[in-house]
Amino acid sequence: MNKARHIAIIMDGNGRWAELREQKRVKGHEAGAKVVRAITEFCSCDKDIERLTLYAFSTENWKRPRLEVEFLMKLLQKYLDSELENYLQNNIRFEPIGDIRAFSKSLRQTIQNVKEKTAHCDGLVQSLALNYGAHDEILRAVNKIKNSQDDITEAMLGNALDCKHNVDLIIRTGGDKRLSNFLLWQAAYAELFFTDTLWPDFTTNELEKIIKDFTKIERRFGGLK
Numbered sequence: 001m002n003k004a005r006h007i008a009i010i011m012d013g014n015g016r017w018a019e020l021r022e023q024k025r026v027k028g029h030e031a032g033a034k035v036v037r038a039i040t041e042f043c044s045c046d047k048d049i050e051r052l053t054l055y056a057f058s059t060e061n062w063k064r065p066r067l068e069v070e071f072l073m074k075l076l077q078k079y080l081d082s083e084l085e086n087y088l089q090n091n092i093r094f095e096p097i098g099d100i101r102a103f104s105k106s107l108r109q110t111i112q113n114v115k116e117k118t119a120h121c122d123g124l125v126q127s128l129a130l131n132y133g134a135h136d137e138i139l140r141a142v143n144k145i146k147n148s149q150d151d152i153t154e155a156m157l158g159n160a161l162d163c164k165h166n167v168d169l170i171i172r173t174g175g176d177k178r179l180s181n182f183l184l185w186q187a188a189y190a191e192l193f194f195t196d197t198l199w200p201d202f203t204t205n206e207l208e209k210i211i212k213d214f215t216k217i218e219r220r221f222g223g224l225k
Contacts, residue, residue: 002215004169007043008053008183008190011036012174013198020198026071031200033079037086042204044090044124046211051125051165053097055182059133062102076130077107080114087114091123097162098132099140127163134184137162161185169214171207173199189221 011032018028036054043049057072064072087094094114103111111130141160145152158164167183167190175196179187193210195202 002168002217002219003048004211004214005049006051006053006165006167006169007049007211008055008167008170008187009039010055010170010172010174010180010182011199011202012172012176014200016174017198017200025068026075028198028200029072029075033075035200035202036079037083038204039202039207040092040124040126041086041090042207043126044092049124051127053127053129053163053167053183055132055180056128057098057130057132058181059099059131059136060181073104073107077110080110084114084117087118087121087126091121092118093121093123093125094118095125095127096130097127097137098130099136100130102131129182132162133181134179135181138185158185166190169193169211171195171210173197173202189219191217191219 014028014032015025016028017031018025021027039054040052043052056076061072062069086092096111096115100108100111138157138161140162141157142152144160145156148156150156163183163186165186166188167186170179170183170187170190171193172178173195175194175198177194179192183190191214193214195206195210197206
């Protein structure tokens, strides 16, 4: 039986969720942040799940309206401040991926602080993809190793990436069916599940069903068996 050891989620649909309720888009982001906690806690209780990677802010999200971007930065700060104790209580290690150099000094310090204070936790690893894009990640990895005296190998490049772990299962909420520059290297043999459910409405019951369906898939990794 397959085990979804590394689950990655594209959390789409916050803005549309709010618009359907005639609310400002930021209300959808607030509601979505609460779902992050619920899904993370659920995964931390499943001993088969080792890693949960969540697409929180992409390199392309800077194109959104300035006020929305500013709100997302404040929401991320608030989320991390409030979640530190929850991480520790649930033995969750926080490992962000992406290029956080574009963030404010205070936000970078908060990200680093949460990472350091949870480094000893040996349960679920939760990664938030922050200012993350797979193309950017691969380019940064290549620049790290381009001066190597040896031929660049798949292992060398993989070890230079922000996320060094292949993904078993990618879920995208919100109805769209694309990867949107998310974990392209790590998703080479990931199983893809798409749901019309908007992220603020995504539940642990739906996640549990997707995981159950995943376990029934015959994964051949290019072979016949």
